[in-house]
Amino acid sequence: MHAKPLLILLVLALGGHARGDQSLESTYRTTGRSVLAAFDAQRQVLQKSSAVIYDGRSEAIYGVVISADGDILTKASELKTIKQLSVTVDDKKFAAAKILAIDEQWDVAHLKIEASGLTPVTYAPTSAVAQGTWVVANGTSTRNQRRALAGIISAKIREIPTAGGGALGVTLKPDAKEVEIAAVTDKSGAKDAGLLPGDVIVALDGKKVATLEALAAMLKDRQAGTTAKLTYRRNQQESTVDVRLMARSEITNEMNGNDAMSGLFSERRSGFPRILQHDILGAKSIVGGPLLDLDGRCLGMNIARANRAESFAIPVEDLKAIAARMLKTPQN
C-alpha cells in the first residue's frame, strides 16, 4: 500500500492560553515526574539490571544485563557508531567493554565488562501479554540514577519485514551488458567485503545473476543483517565473498512525512523476525535496554524506535534464545 498517511503537523508554536483554557501541569502528564513516581519499583530494576552505554560523556544507548559476570546485550547497529565506549551499571562505571559477538539478524550485540555480582534481568514467562498492559523502559539517565518511562503494549506481536529488502551497498552500471558495480557505498556490507567499482557480479548464493533486475528480485525478499554469498569477477578471476545485507533505508536514508514529525528514530528499524510494539515516548536512545512489566520482569529488549508513535522490542522468548546462544549455554 502506498497511501500517504494524513495528519497535520503544526509548525507554529502554540499561542498563549486563551481564557477558560484548562491545562494539566507537566508533572501530571504521562511522562511527568509525579506519574513516573508510581513506577519506582520497576525503576529500581532498571537501576540494577540495565546498563547505560556512553559515547564519551554522552548517553548513547542502554543494555540488558544477562549475567552476574558482566554479560550485556544491546543494539548492535547503534553500538557500532560509538567512538569512546564506556558502560555504567547501577552506580558503577566500567571503562573497558569488549564486543564479543553480534547477531546481525536481530541487530543484537554481546558486550562484556569485567564485573561480578551484577543482578541480571528476570525473564517474564511469556511475551504474550494483552495489549494495554503497562510496560516500563529506560528514560534519560544520570551517572548514578536510572529513570523510568512508562507506556503500554500497543499492537500485535509480528514480523517487521525488511523495508525494501536487503541491500548490498553497491550502485550498478545502468545499461551495461553485465551486472557491473559502478560505486560502493561507504559503511556497507559490500565495502566491508572488499568489493570495488568495476567488479562484475556473476552469482548470489550460487545462483547465476545475469541482469540488474534478476539481482534486485533476489534481494527483495532478503532480510537485513543476513549474509549473502556473492560471486564476482575481477581481472578474469572469479571469487566469492560473504556480504552482510543492510536495510535499504540504512543506505539511502529515505525519509517520509512521518519520519519528519518523529524526531530521532532508529536507523535499523525493520527486518526483525518478531517484535513487541509499545508506545513509550522515549528518545532514540531508549533502544537496547530491557522492557519490563509491572512485576519488574523482562518482557523483551527495546530494539528500535520506529517513529514517534511506535517502538519495537525483541520478545522475551527470542531474547532468551539470543542470550543463550551468546552465552553458549544450553537454553532452558
Added chain:
Amino acid sequence: MKHLLPCLLTALLPWGATADAARPYVNDKKAPENRKDLESIQNALTQVLDKARLATVCIELGEGSGSGVLVSEDGLVLTAAHVAGGINKDLTVVLEDGRKFKAVSLGVVADTDAAMVRITDKEKFPCIEIERENTTLLGDWVFALGHSGGYDKQRGSVVRLGRLVRMTENTIQSDCTLIGGDSGGPLFNLQGELIGIHSRVGVWMGIDMHVPIPVFLKNWEGLLKGEFIGEGPFVKKPEKGQGFLGVATEACKDGGLTVTKVGKDTPAAKADLKDGDILLKLNGTVLTTREQLQDLLKEMTEGDPLEFDALRAGQPLTFKLKLGAR
C-alpha cells in the same frame, strides 16, 4: 437521500444508552500512586479495548489514508474533515479485519476539522458509544486508536495511552502520541466512550490534538445532511462553478437537449452517456436550452450529485453521476 434506513433513527437522535463501565477512581487522583492505581488504569483499558478497536476503521481517499470510527450499526463514521477531504467524496472504509466497504463523505465542519462519513454498503457494523454528558475531565486517562502510517493487517490499529492535558471548546489535547494515518481516528475515555477525533500534532512530542465530540454533537444534523459548515482551514470550501460534466448539447425540437459529444474519460463518459441521448430533466428540472443547463451547473460544484432523466432510442433511462473537477 437514498441511504436513510429505519435504524438510522439512532444516528439521527444520538442519545442512546450510556456505556456500562464506571469512571475509574484513578481519574480523580492527581497521579497514580501505587500498583493498584496503575492496574485500575490497565484493567479499564483492556476491558474496553477490543470493542473500541472493532469500531476503528481506516479511511482511504485517493492517495491519502486516515482513520475513523463507527458510531452506528448502519455504517455512520466520524472522522476528521481533512481526511474526508470535503463533502460528497467517494471513500473506502477498511475494517480492522481487512474487509473494505464503499463510503461517501457527508458533512464537514471545516474550521474545527470534524466530518461524518457514511458506508453505503449494507451490513451490520460494530460501533461504539459516544460520550454525551461531558463527564470526561482534564487529567483523565484516555486512549487513542488509529491506523498509524496506513492499514497494516499484521499489526492492526495501534493503541496509545495518555492523559487529557488541555481542553478548549474546539480542541482537546492529550499526550497520546499520534502520527500520520491516525488523523480522524478515535480518542476514548477509560469507559470506552468516544470523546474526540484525532486532528493534528505539534512539532514537539506530547502535543497531540483532537476534535472534541461536542463539536460533532452540536453540528450533528448539518453533518448528517451533508452540509459544508465553516470556512476552513482544514478543508477548502468548494467554489460554485468548479464542477465538470463533459458533454456538448443542443436543444432538441421535441423538447430536452440532445447530446452531441461526450468527452473521453469525463464524468459523463463514465456514467455511460452517449451521443444522441436526449436529456429531459436534471435533478427534476425540465431542460430546455443549452444555456439553461450551463446555468444550472454553474450553481453546483465538484462532487455534487446529478440525476438525468433521459431518452435513448425512445427508451427512458436515468443517469446518476457526480460532477468532476474542472
